Every structure is written in C-alpha cells, then in structure tokens.
Amino acid sequence: MKLLIKGGxxxxxxxxxxxxxDVLIEDGLVAALGNxxxxxxxxxxxxxxxxxxxxxxxxxxxxxxGYEAKETIFTGARAAVRGGFTCVQAMPNxxxxxxxxxxxxxxxxxxxxxxxxxxxxxxxxxxGQEGRELAPLGELKEAGVLAVSDDGxxxxxxxxxxxxxxxxxxxxxxxISHCEDATLSAGGAMNEGYTATRLGLKxxxxxxxxxxxARDILLAGETLCRLHIAHISTAGSVRAVRExxxxxxxVTAEATPHHFTLTxxxxxxxxxxxxxxxxxxxxxxxxxxxxxxxxxxxxxVATDHAPHTxxxxxxxxxxxxxxxxxxxxxxxLVFTELVHKGVVSAARAVALLSxxxxxxxxxxxxxxxxxxxxxxxxxxxxxxxTVDPASFESKGRNTPFSGRRLTGWPVAxxxxxxxxxxxxxxxxxxx
Amino acid sequence: xxxxDLLGLEYMSRETxxxxxxxxxxxxxxxxxxxxxxxxxxxxxVVTLFYEASTRTRVSFELAAKYxxxxxxxxxxxxxxxxxxxxxxxxARTLAAMQPDIIVLRHPLAGAxxxxxxxxxxxxxxxxxxxxxxxxxxxxxxxxxxxxKGRIEGLKVAIVGDIAHSRVARSGIWGxxxxxxxxxxxxxATLMPEAVEKTGAVVASLEEALQDADVVMMLRLQTExxxxxxxxxxxxxxxxxxxNRDRLGLARPDALVMxxxxxxxxxxxxxxxxxxxxxxxxxxxxxxxAVRMAVLYLIAGGGSRHETLx
Numbered sequence: 114m115k116l117l118i119k120g121g122x123x124x125x126x127x128x129x130x131x132x133x134x135d136v137l138i139e140d141g142l143v144a145a146l147g148n149x150x151x152x153x154x155x156x157x158x159x160x161x162x163x164x165x166x167x168x169x170x171x172x173x174x175x176x177x178x179g180y181e182a183k184e185t186i187f188t189g190a191r192a193a194v195r196g197g198f199t200c201v202q203a204m205p206n207x208x209x210x211x212x213x214x215x216x217x218x219x220x221x222x223x224x225x226x227x228x229x230x231x232x233x234x235x236x237x238x239x240x241g242q243e244g245r246e247l248a249p250l251g252e253l254k255e256a257g258v259l260a261v262s263d264d265g266x267x268x269x270x271x272x273x274x275x276x277x278x279x280x281x282x283x284x285x286x287x288x289i290s291h292c293e294d295a296t297l298s299a300g301g302a303m304n305e306g307y308t309a310t311r312l313g314l315k316x317x318x319x320x321x322x323x324x325x326x327a328r329d330i331l332l333a334g335e336t337l338c339r340l341h342i343a344h345i346s347t348a349g350s351v352r353a354v355r356e357x358x359x360x361x362x363x364v365t366a367e368a369t370p371h372h373f374t375l376t377x378x379x380x381x382x383x384x385x386x387x388x389x390x391x392x393x394x395x396x397x398x399x400x401x402x403x404x405x406x407x408x409x410x411x412x413x414v415a416t417d418h419a420p421h422t423x424x425x426x427x428x429x430x431x432x433x434x435x436x437x438x439x440x441x442x443x444x445x446l447v448f449t450e451l452v453h454k455g456v457v458s459a460a461r462a463v464a465l466l467s468x469x470x471x472x473x474x475x476x477x478x479x480x481x482x483x484x485x486x487x488x489x490x491x492x493x494x495x496x497x498x499t500v501d502p503a504s505f506e507s508k509g510r511n512t513p514f515s516g517r518r519l520t521g522w523p524v525a526x527x528x529x530x531x532x533x534x535x536x537x538x539x540x541x542x543x544x
Numbered sequence: 545x546x547x548x549d550l551l552g553l554e555y556m557s558r559e560t561x562x563x564x565x566x567x568x569x570x571x572x573x574x575x576x577x578x579x580x581x582x583x584x585x586x587x588x589x590v591v592t593l594f595y596e597a598s599t600r601t602r603v604s605f606e607l608a609a610k611y612x613x614x615x616x617x618x619x620x621x622x623x624x625x626x627x628x629x630x631x632x633x634x635x636a637r638t639l640a641a642m643q644p645d646i647i648v649l650r651h652p653l654a655g656a657x658x659x660x661x662x663x664x665x666x667x668x669x670x671x672x673x674x675x676x677x678x679x680x681x682x683x684x685x686x687x688x689x690x691x692x693k694g695r696i697e698g699l700k701v702a703i704v705g706d707i708a709h710s711r712v713a714r715s716g717i718w719g720x721x722x723x724x725x726x727x728x729x730x731x732x733a734t735l736m737p738e739a740v741e742k743t744g745a746v747v748a749s750l751e752e753a754l755q756d757a758d759v760v761m762m763l764r765l766q767t768e769x770x771x772x773x774x775x776x777x778x779x780x781x782x783x784x785x786x787x788n789r790d791r792l793g794l795a796r797p798d799a800l801v802m803x804x805x806x807x808x809x810x811x812x813x814x815x816x817x818x819x820x821x822x823x824x825x826x827x828x829x830x831x832x833x834a835v836r837m838a839v840l841y842l843i844a845g846g847g848s849r850h851e852t853l854x
Contacts, residue, residue: 307739311554313654313676313711316738383655427633429653431674 115139116530117151121159121491126166126468126480129460136164138487141530146483157525157532159491165463166479167199167488167528169470171289171367172264172343172415173440175201175232177223178216179208184420184508186223186232189440192418192507193230194533196440197466197523199488200231200478201418205242206265212237212248214256221257229533233474235289236261238277244269247277254284259474262289264343265390267325269295274329278338287339287474290329292350293391297321302431304377304392312380314430317392323349330357333364341473342366344417346391348401355410365473366405367415370446371437371513373402379513385426385433387513389419406465407456413469414462416443420509438509442500444492446514448521452494459494491525498522506539546843549661549668552677553718561722564838565687571841572834574611584841586613588645593619593635593660594671595651600805600829601671601681605648608836617644632656636663645844649673667843675709681804682715684835686723688828689759692800697724702753702795703745704785705763705812706735712804713763717745720759728753731763731785734774750785754794761802762787762812778811788814792822800824 116138122131123146137145137154175189184192186203193201203220205211211220217234224232236253240246242263250261261281267290268274274290281288298321303309305316326342330353333340342354345366354366371389376396379387387393405411419436426433444466452462464479467490471479478488497520502510526534533540545560553561574582590609594602602618609616630638632651636659639647646667649657654674661668672678690696701720707713707729717740720727727745729736730753741747754760769775792801801813801823809815818825 305738307742310737310740311714311743313674313714315675318738383658424631428631429651429659430655431653 114530115151115154116157116527116532117149117154118157118159118164118489118491118527119149119151121162121164123164123481124166124460124463126460126464129458129464131163131460136481136489138527138530141487143481143483143485143487146481157491157527157535161493161495162524163459163463163492163494164481165490165492166467166481167526168197168444168466168490169476169479170198170201170416170418170440170443171413171470171473173201173203173418174206174420174436175203176420177207178219182422182508186220187227188506188508189418190224190227190229190232191539192440192505194526194528195506195539196442197444197490197492197526198230198440199490199526199528200233201440202233202235202260202474204262204264205235205237210237210242211235212240212242214249214252217253217256217258230528234258235264238263238268238288239273242266244273247273247280250280250284250286254286258286260287260289260341262291262343264289264291267291267293267295271328271332275332275336278332278336278340282336282338287341289341289343290325291343292322292325292329294321294324297324301392302388303380304394306377306395308377308380312383314380317390319347319349319394319398322347322391323353326350326353330354330362330364334360334362337363340364344369344372344391344415345402345405345411346372346394347398351401351405351410355405358410365412366410367413368402368406368411369415369417370439370443370450373399373406374446374450375513383430384513385428385430386437386511386515388430388433388435389437390435403456406451413473414443414447414465415470416440418507420507421511423510426511436511438502438505438507438512440507441505442512442514442519444523445498445519445521448492448494449519453520463492487527487530489527490523492521493524494521496520496522496524549657550679550839550843551657551661551668551670553679553682553715553722554677556679556718556722558722561683561686561719564683564835564842565690567838567842568687568831568834571837572831574837575830575833580611581613582611584612585609585844588614588844589643590614590616590646590648590840591619591639591644592616592648592671593621593639593650595621596672598650598672600832601650604829604832605671605836608833608840611833612837612840614840632659633663636660640664640666646840669839669843672711674711675714676711677715678711679715680832680836680839681712682719683839684828684832685716685761685802686719687835688802688824688831689800692824693758696720699725699758700728700756701725701759701761702728702730702757703761703763704730704750704753704787706765706769707731707740707763708735708737709766710763716761717743721745728757732775732781735769750791751794754791757795757799759800759802760787760792760795764804764806765808765812782811786812786814787817789816792817802828805829
C-alpha cells in the first residue's frame with residue numbers, strides 16, 4: 114500500500130526550511146522524497162499545505178484511569194489526532210496515579226487498543242504524587258516511561274527533589290517539574306495582580322513558580338539530571354531558564370498556547386474556562402514567554418490539555434478545577450499567535466511542536482527522513498476557522514478560546530502510513 | 545439607568561450612583577412614618593439568598609423590601625453547603641423557576657453574584673460576594689457622608705484595615721473615587737492587595753491616611769488572619785492600626801468615623817471612638833435600609849420585571 118503526499122511544502126525541522134517536495138510512503142515508512150510520480154499510489158493532495166513531522170505533545174492529561182467522565186485515553190487520543198498530534202505524553206495524575214509499572218503498562222495498552230495517537234505515559238516522581246516517598250523510578254523506566262513528574266503539584270521538599278533527580282539520572286529518566294511552591298500559592302485562583310485584586314480573588318504570585326524554577330535549576334546543576342520545566346509562565350522563570358542554559362545546566366522548558374496568548378485579564382467576568390494552573394499571567398509575562406520562544410529559551414510548545422466536565426466548571430470561580438482543553442486548538446494558536454505575528458517562522462513553529470519535544474524526550478522522531486516511520490501532519494497555514502468546542506473530539510469543552518477566529522489549522526494526519534485525519538475530520542478508524 | 549443587576553460599583557456611573565443616593569432620601573422618610581409601607585413594589589417578590597451568616601445586611605434588605613410592599617422570602621444556607629450539595633447554578637435555576645422579581649445574594653466566594661445573574665432572569669442584587677464587592681454598603685456609606693458633609697467631591701477618605709479581604713473596601717474605593725473623593729488606604733503590608741494603587745487610591749501609612757481626613761472608615765479584622773500567618777497578634781494589630789482618640793486627632797476636627805460592622809471593639813477601634821461624637825456607625829445602619837429601598841425600587845420599580853425605572 115502506497116500513499117503519495119503531493120504538492121506540499123515539507124518542513125525541514127532541522128535546517129528550519131520549507132522544501133517543495135512530495136513524500137512517498139510505503140509500508141508505513143517514508144520511502145521517497147522529491148518530485149515524485151506515484152502512479153500506483155493513493156494521492157493525498159497537499160498544494161498550499163505544510164507537510165510536517167507528526168506533532169508531539171509533551172504534556173496532556175488523558176484522565177484515564179480514574180476520571181473517565183473528563184476524558185478517556187480513547188477520546189484523548191482522538192482529540193490529539195484531530196489537533197494534529199501523532200504522539201502525546203500523558204501525565205500521571207490519574208486515579209490510581211501512574212506510580213507503578215502496572216499503571217504505565219495499562220495506559221500503554223489502552224492507547225494501543227484505541228489506536229489514534231501514540232500515548233507515552235509519564236510516571237510520578239513520588240508515590241501517589243504525595244511528595245513524601247520516591248516512586249519506583251526503575252520500575253517505571255522498565256515499563257517504558259521516559260520522564261517522571263508530579264505534575265499538578267510542585268515537589269515541596271527540596272531534599273526529596275534532590276534525591277529524585279539523582280535517582281532519575283541513574284535510571285536515565287528526565288524529571289519534568291511543575292514549579293509551584295504551594296506555600297506561596299495555596300488558596301489562589303488566578304494570577305496575583307491588579308485583576309485578582311479587582312475581582313476579589315486570591316492571587317497565585319509569579320514568585321510561587323519562580324522560586325521553584327530557581328531551586329530546581331540549582332538541583333539540576335548539582336545532579337546533572339535532565340530537567341524539563343513544564344508550562345513556563347512568568348518573566349522571572351524565563352529569565353532563570355535562559356541564564357541556566359547559558360551556564361550549561363541541562364534544562365529545557367515548554368510553554369502552552371494559553372500562556373503565550375492570554376493575560377490574566379481574560380479572567381474578567383469570572384469565566385471558569387480561564388482558570389488554569391499556572392494561571393494566566395500579566396502582559397509582561399506573556400511578552401517574556403514570547404521572547405523565550407523566539408530566542409529558543411523556551412524549547413517547545415505543549416498543551417497541558419486538561420479536560421473537565423461541564424458541571425465541574427459551572428461553579429463559582431474558587432470552586433472550579435484548574436485546566437484548559439488544549440489539544441484541538443494548539444496548532445491554530447501557534448500559527449495565529451506565533452507565525453502570523455512574526456514571533457517565529459513556520460518551520461520553527463513546526464519544530465516547537467515536533468522535533469523539539471522529540472529531542473527533549475530523546476525520541477527518534479520529529480524529522481521527515483527516508484526510512485523513518487511515516488508520521489506526518491498536514492497544516493493549512495492560511496485556513497481560517499472559528500473555535501467550536503462542540504466539535505471537539507475531546508470530552509472536555511473547557512476552553513477560553515471558544516468563538517475565536519484562528520488561522521492555520523491541521524487538516525490531515527498520517528500515522529505509520531495510515532491516514533487518520535483528512536480534510537480536518539477523523540477517518541473511519543485507526544485499527 | 546440601573547441595569548438588570550446590581551453586582552458592584554466598579555462599572556457604575558457617577559450619575560447612577562447619585563440617582564440612587566437621591567432616591568434614598570425620600571425612602572428614609574418612609575421609615576419614619578407611623579405606617580412604614582408604600583405600595584411601590586406591591587406584588588413583587590424578593591428572595592434573600594444568604595450563604596453566609598449576616599444579621600444586619602439580611603434584616604436591612606428584608607425590611608427595605610417590606611417597606612416597599614414586596615413579598616419577601618429568606619433562604620439561609622450554611623456556608624458549608626457551598627462546597628457540597630446543590631450547586632449555585634442549580635439553586636439559581638430552581639429559584640428562577642419560581643419567578644421571583646429580585647434575588648439578593650450574599651455569598652462567601654467572589655463572582656457568585658455574577659454567576660447567579662447569568663443564570664436567572666430575575667434582578668440580582670449583590671449583598672456581598674467574597675472579597676469582591678458589597679455595593680449597597682458603599683452606597684449607604686456614600687449616602688451617610690454626603691448627608692453629613694453635603695458633598696463627596698474633594699473629601700479625603702481613609703479606609704483602614706484588612707483591604708485584601710474586604711469587599712467593603714473595594715466597593716468603597718470605586719464609589720468614593722467615582723464621586724470625586726480622594727481615597728487613602730492603610731493597613732498591614734500583608735493585608736494590602738497587589739497593585740491596588742491602580743484603582744487610583746493611595747496606599748499610605750496610617751498617619752498619612754488619617755492626616756486631615758474627612759472620613760475615617762475602619763474595617764473589621766477577621767481574627768482568622770492571625771492563624772493564617774498574616775499578622776503576629778490581634779494585640780499588635782490594635783497597637784499599630786487601631787483607631788483611638790489620639791490617632792483620630794490627626795483627622796479633621798469634623799471627621800466622620802465609620803465602620804461597616806460588626807465591630808471588634810478594642811481591636812480595630814476603641815469603644816471610646818466607636819461611641820464618640822464623630823461616630824456615625826449607628827446612622828450607617830439606618831441609612832442602609834433607605835439605600836436598599838432605593839436600590840430595590842430603582843432596579844425593579846416601574847413597569848415589568850425586565851424593565852428599569854429610567
């Protein structure tokens with residue numbers, strides 16, 4: 114079975130160029146690149162489209178096991194494909210927590226059964242993500258986990274985090290840090306600042322993130338453990354990462370589309386779909402995150418896809434859970450806010466969503482090369498559409514971008530040579 | 545003039561505020577008649593929905609409604625039921641189905657009144673939502689000051705205490721500023737909200753705030769603040785920020801002393817000052833009823849339930 118992707122601009126995520134090339138896929142692998150005739154191949158017309166490596170999301174919450182009303186691995190993996198992602202990392206704050214090889218294996222098996230996007234389980238740093246005892250990192254590594262994180266909480270104890278980094282490095286695991294000192298942010302519902310003051314909501318200061326970014330950078334410098342800063346959101350954090358990289362500390366960082374697009378002012382009116390952790394920050398922070406993306410301080414874009422049920426969000430702001438559904442709006446937000454506004458080139462934008470996350474996780478992916486698995490995402494950079502949560506494949510509808518006109522949408526996804534999405538719609542099935 | 549709901553003073557125009565204050569005067573006269581009832585809102589129903597213990601605000605609203613011939617129903621819900629049981633949205637839908645004209649809501653969480661207002665066709669009057677706003681308190685404070693001083697414009701108003709957790713302070717800042725007063729804020733650094741100076745209010749030391757003030761508004765200190773590590777002790781608070789006779793001497797000789805109540809005598813204010821000649825604390829309570837009559841009348845008066853007076 115052959116598939117020819119014809120007429121598109123192939124994104125070179127290493128050289129950061131767009132190359133007019135056709136892509137021939139045979140037996141699930143990239144078989145040829147160039148000006149090709151595929152007489153006997155099925156043709157996927159790609160005129161005017163970017164042909165990108167399959168996109169990779171470092172940071173999603175697929176909620177299974179334990180919170181299937183919010184999302185399942187099946188619906189999450191479908192949402193991923195619809196958003197242009199062929200691979201996502203699922204955070205371990207499920208019920209039970211992914212703090213054992215068994216839960217990690219369960220996530221992998223469920224993803225396999227679902228088909229659609231590949232799902233990489235991230236393991237917990239501490240048992241139950243309770244911040245007290247180390248999770249069995251060796252067992253998690255054996256079960257195929259690439260990174261560990263207590264995402265959802267910061268690891269409050271510096272001593273425990275130091276041990277976690279030492280042990281993770283020994284196991285060859287990366288540590289992903291949700292940087293939040295709960296003693297500074299407890300009880301908060303949005304960014305500390307003038308908007309919170311006006312709304313009468315308790316603020317979560319930028320400092321709560323920054324003190325832990327600074328601490329974890331020091332610990333990574335000491336242990337030489339690979340450290341990845343999740344959802345970086347403040348100017349101080351971006352500055353700390355930039356300085357750490359200059360000193361050679363093995364640290365990387367990701368930013369979410371909502372943190373580079375929206376400010377705390379979106380919380381006006383107490384719309385709980387704007388309640389997210391870390392919170393939407395001030396204009397100065399958004400500018401710093403954009404600058405970090407532009408100069409490479411921030412390595413990747415990740416969604417922190419965090420679906421919740423309608424009922425959970427339709428409550429008082431203080432009572433609503435944190436989280437924004439991000440998988441199905443990430444690509445158009447990257448193109449609208451980063452590419453079309455000149456922050457990064459289209460090729461760099463694609464790299465932020467593919468090669469960079471692959472590099473961070475140590476995956477041989479995110480580049481289109483001969484012989485590589487044919488995981489490809491076709492993006493129409495000029496396609497203009499309105500965000501319609503009702504059309505989401507995700508069970509979650511909690512997005513502050515509902516009704517927003519965005520330009521640059523994923524239109525087709527090929528994974529292992531099979532077309533999983535065409536014309537913006539999922540195909541009949543992955544399996 | 546007043547929209548469907550009264551949620552706060554932040555976005556209320558000077559004209560609207562003045563209209564409410566102008567209406568409150570005649571309303572207070574009604575309170576002093578032997579038959580304290582006018583048929584202005586006969587056949588209208590007011591529900592007071594209180595998720596927080598409050599005596600004075602609830603009684604004030606219910607009396608205001610009764611003096612205007614409204615039918616009133618009071619629903620008190622323990623604060624503990626907020627986090628469990630029926631959601632506010634479901635409660636709102638249930639209440640809305642019973643067709644009340646006005647719902648007065650007191651709630652411990654900011655934004656609750658806005659949430660209710662989105663869900664119901666009835667007029668919603670915010671009687672305090674978390675640390676957000678308490679607009680009728682500020683309106684009664686404005687009414688009291690305007691009556692005593694003849695004006696608001698140009699006055700120096702000191703608001704002292706736990707600004708961070710105070711909805712009275714926020715509504716006061718908006719209301720007094722909009723009518724042309726200069727608002728000074730003083731209190732412990734740990735109880736001063738971030739960037740509050742962007743409201744136009746001046747953050748100052750207690751002495752700077754009190755110096756030549758025309759109005760001194762002391763806020764209630766919640767004793768939990770000490771337990772959460774924001775204050776060393778109530779005694780230290782009383783020493784550093786309590787209003788006593790000496791400190792009041794910094795203010796203008798005719799300065800008004802106000803307090804939204806209930807007072808912690810001996811903490812934020814000495815009994816001597818609270819009961820002294822400059823205190824208008826009791827008048828604030830009376831004016832509260834008049835101002836709430838004005839609000840209910842203006843928000844629901846005149847034509848059908850979805851119309852406003854002006």
